[in-house]
Amino acid sequence: MYKGTVTKKLECIIHLIYWILIFYFTFVKNPIGRQFSVPDLFLCTYFIVFIITFYFNYLIVMKTVFKTFKWKRLFGGVFVSYLVFTFLRFFFEQIVTKLLFDKVNYTDVNFLNYMLDNLHYSSMAIILSSFLWFVIYSIRLLEYNKLILEENKNTEIKFLKAQINPHFVFNTLNNIYSMVYFQSDKSLVAIDKLSKIMRFTTYESQKEKIKLSDEVDYIKAYIELEQLRHQENVRVALNVEIKNEFEEIPPYILSPLVENALKHGEVSDSEPIEIQLKVSSEKLIFRVKNKIGTQKKDSLGGIGLDNLQKRLQIHYPEKHQIKITNDENHFTAELEIDLK
Structure with missing residues (x-):
C-alpha cells in the first residue's frame, strides 16, 4: 500500500501546529509583556462551533466533494457547512447559554439578519479547513501520481519480461x-x-x-x-x-x-x-x-x-x-x- 510523506501522524502534527497558531494570534496580545486576552463566554462558544464546523467540513464535506468532483457538489457542501455552523451557533449561544448562564448572544433574533451575520462568521472556518485539506490532498495526490508513473514503468518492464x-x-x-x-x-x-x-x-x-x-x-x-x-x-x-x-x-x-x-x-x-x-x-x-x-x-x-x-x-x-x-x-x- 502507498505511504507518502504526509502520513496520518504528520497530518495530526500539522493540525496541532495550526491550532497553536490560531490560539496564539487570537489570545496573545503582547508575548514580551505577557499580555493575554481573556476569552468571554461567547468567544468560547464561537470557538467550539468553529472547531466542530472546521472538522465537519474537513472530514466529511471535502472528502465527499472530491471523491467525484462537481461544482454543484462543492457549492452544496459549502452551503451545508454554513448551515451546520449557523445551527450550532444558535444552539450554543441562544439555547445552552440561556439554560446555563441565563445569557444569549443575540437579544433580538431576526432570521434574515442572523443568517447573513453567520455567513460572515462561518466563512473563516470553512475557508481555512478547505484550504488546509486541499493543501494536504494536493501534496498526497502529486506524490501518488509520481509513484504511479514509476510503478507503471517498473510493472510494465516486469510484465513484458x-x-x-x-x-x-x-x-x-x-x-x-x-x-x-x-x-x-x-x-x-x-x-x-x-x-x-x-x-x-x-x-x-x-x-x-x-x-x-x-x-x-x-x-x-x-x-x-x-x-x-x-x-x-x-x-x-x-x-x-x-x-x-x-x-x-x-x-x-x-x-x-x-x-x-x-x-x-x-x-x-x-x-x-x-x-x-x-x-x-x-x-x-x-x-x-x-x-x-x-x-x-x-x-x-x-x-x-x-x-x-x-x-x-x-x-x-x-x-x-x-x-x-x-x-x-x-x-x-x-x-x-x-x-x-
Whole structure:
C-alpha cells in the first residue's frame, strides 16, 4: 500500500501546529509583556462551533466533494457547512447559554439578519479547513501520481519480461516437433493453440484493457495446450459464468493464478484443478484450487503475486481483494474485484 510523506501522524502534527497558531494570534496580545486576552463566554462558544464546523467540513464535506468532483457538489457542501455552523451557533449561544448562564448572544433574533451575520462568521472556518485539506490532498495526490508513473514503468518492464515463459515455449515446441515427427493428428491442434497464446501475448497484452472473453479464451488455450503436452493427464474442472462477456479487464489479471496451478499442482481424476469464474455486472470472483505436489512449493510464478498485486492496486485501488489459502494438501487463490 502507498505511504507518502504526509502520513496520518504528520497530518495530526500539522493540525496541532495550526491550532497553536490560531490560539496564539487570537489570545496573545503582547508575548514580551505577557499580555493575554481573556476569552468571554461567547468567544468560547464561537470557538467550539468553529472547531466542530472546521472538522465537519474537513472530514466529511471535502472528502465527499472530491471523491467525484462537481461544482454543484462543492457549492452544496459549502452551503451545508454554513448551515451546520449557523445551527450550532444558535444552539450554543441562544439555547445552552440561556439554560446555563441565563445569557444569549443575540437579544433580538431576526432570521434574515442572523443568517447573513453567520455567513460572515462561518466563512473563516470553512475557508481555512478547505484550504488546509486541499493543501494536504494536493501534496498526497502529486506524490501518488509520481509513484504511479514509476510503478507503471517498473510493472510494465516486469510484465513484458514475464509474458512468455521461455521454458514453456521451448518444451511446447519440442512436443509439437515430436507430434509432427510421429505424424500425430494432435500436432495441428497444438500448433493452433500455441499460435493463439503467442498472438495474445504479442498483441492483446499490449493493450491497457481487453475483453474478458479474450482472457478466458487465452486461459482455455493454455489449459488445452498443457493437456496436449502432457498427453491429456492434466485434469481441469473449468466453470465460467459471465453475465457480460464484453466486460473489459487488464490483460493477465486472471491467467497467472491458472498458470501457477498448472505449474505446481498435482492432478488426478479424483482431484482435478478447480477453476471458477463468476462475473456479474457488479463483481468478478475468480477462484483457483489445486492439490499441492508432494515435492513442489506452491507459490505464484509468471508475473508473480507481488507484480499481480501491484497491477491490481493500479487498476482497482480499494476495489479488489486477493486471498491465498495454503493448507496441508491444497492451495487456493481467490480474487474478487468490484466492477462498479
